Amino acid sequence: AAGVIQSPRHLIKEKRETATLKCYPIPRHDTVYWYQQGPGQDPQFLISFYEKMQSDKGSIPDRFSAQQFSDYHSELNMSSLELGDSALYFCASSPALLARDSQGVTDTQYFGPGTRLTVL
Amino acid sequence: AQSVTQLGSHVSVSEGALVLLRCNYSSSVPPYLFWYVQYPNQGLQLLLKYTSAATLVKGINGFEAEFKKSETSFHLTKPSAHMSDAAEYFCAVSFPNDKIIFGKGTRLHILP
Numbered sequence: 001a002a003g004v005i006q007s008p009r010h011l012i013k014e015k016r017e018t019a020t021l022k023c024y025p026i027p028r029h030d031t032v033y034w035y036q037q038g039p040g041q042d043p044q045f046l047i048s049f050y051e052k053m054q055s056d057k058g059s060i061p062d063r064f065s066a067q068q069f070s071d072y073h074s075e076l077n078m079s080s081l082e083l084g085d086s087a088l089y090f091c092a093s094s095p096a097l098l099a100r101d102s103q104g105v106t107d108t109q110y111f112g113p114g115t116r117l118t119v120l
Numbered sequence: 121a122q123s124v125t126q127l128g129s130h131v132s133v134s135e136g137a138l139v140l141l142r143c144n145y146s147s148s149v150p151p152y153l154f155w156y157v158q159y160p161n162q163g164l165q166l167l168l169k170y171t172s173a174a175t176l177v178k179g180i181n182g183f184e185a186e187f188k189k190s191e192t193s194f195h196l197t198k199p200s201a202h203m204s205d206a207a208e209y210f211c212a213v214s215f216p217n218d219k220i221i222f223g224k225g226t227r228l229h230i231l232p
Contacts, residue, residue: 042210
């Protein structure tokens, strides 16, 4: 079965540079979530999109922005990178509201493999 | 606001022994509860989820968890540990169509 695709898998940047992370959700999933996992930390919610509109916002720095496109893929844009931005960035997708699994749940989030960003 | 607390950042068990990873949640209404596993340098894999159906939830790789409302707990168990179970385990809470809030994680070590 198709899974969430994230690219690139690894990215090395210098301080003050910019980075763009991409997420391709599972087909027919219309909701995308972004999470950041620092070294030895639990994943922290950054931002989410539903039907190409921002649906929720967490602890996302103002230097970061994101959007969801007409094909439902999402991009996380990061500017003025800092050493502390080094982390694993996960994207997760969940099905459209009309799609339900065997337990009637619409919102199981399926995680991608992550993009490991290293800021030097 | 909902939250989860995982007791023990590191748990060590012998191969073949019972695995018990503890998780307590805090929420004003019964939430959805999840256990995720993360192997080194890999992504998050859903082990199991509770969504107000059966209180005893069976997941992949022989893991199961029981939702106990009176104790606000959702502990993860496996009768017999395998070396391949060594990983980081995250308990998480969410509401329908909402972000997931993760616990701090418990690293499971399997002793030969």
